[in-house]
Amino acid sequence: VIEEIEEMMQESPDPEDDETPTQSDRLSMLSQEIQTLKRSSTNNSYEERVKRLSVAELNELLEEIETAIKDYSEELVQQLALRDELEFEKEVKNSFISVLIEVQNKQREHKETAKKKKKLKNGSPQNGKQERGHMPGTVRIYL
Template sequence: MMQDSPDVDAEHNPSQSDLSMLSLSLDIQLSSPGFEDRLRALSAAELSEHLREAEVNIRRFSEELVQQLAIRDELDFEKEVKNSFISALIDVQNRQKEHRESLKKKKKLKGGAATGPGYLTTVIPYEKKGHPPSVEDLQILTKILQAMRDDSDKVPGLLTDYILNVFCPT
């Protein structure tokens, strides 16, 4: 998402203080004595000008509202993706811990090695890049973690796609 410079934003997008001042101004005008008389005294051209200003403000505020709602939706989606990633990661870590503990118990009881789920010990390659992973990367990693948690046969294919497309793109 592209952000405009603060100067451009100030000119085109109303700030919270702009909205507060407009609301306060309207409240004062509407409640002041003689407002109706002053309104009736305006010419048709003056009324048209006030109407045009009001329509411009409504349009500007509506555009700002739509932009802010879009930003909110993007942030909500990003939060959901991050929560899903964390949840899948914790699930896999818990399953790995349970698997290690069950292996220790089986070794003590039988004196031999026990086999278990095949994909819980899978390692996902990751390289720190100085910034957090993108939402798209987190979605891919979440898919891999969920497949690992479910011990799915899709793990090798998902890992291959991740390595070829994200980790080492050509």
């Protein structure tokens, strides 16, 4: 049973293997965008450039920022879903292992109880005979 569990764990996909290069590239690009936005938002020259933008350019910038927010939100939701799925899988495996150990302990107890009962059934008359056969006729006390 333990070997089967080990096989199942080896066959289960590794979450790190699921990450495709495109997903990694996407995360990298999003990180770079955030860094650019952070640097530019703290820079006074950026603020002045934004003030000089036309309404059309501001709308375009707004769309870019909203798109970035949407992309980040989608990625966050995907990562949270993956995390929840992995946590659930871990809980199921731990529960299974706990139940398996409990069953093995009960089997062990049952076997031990069966052995004791068997010894009592088979051993009682023999033990009684052996005790009678080995009892001395007289008791000697040495001083």
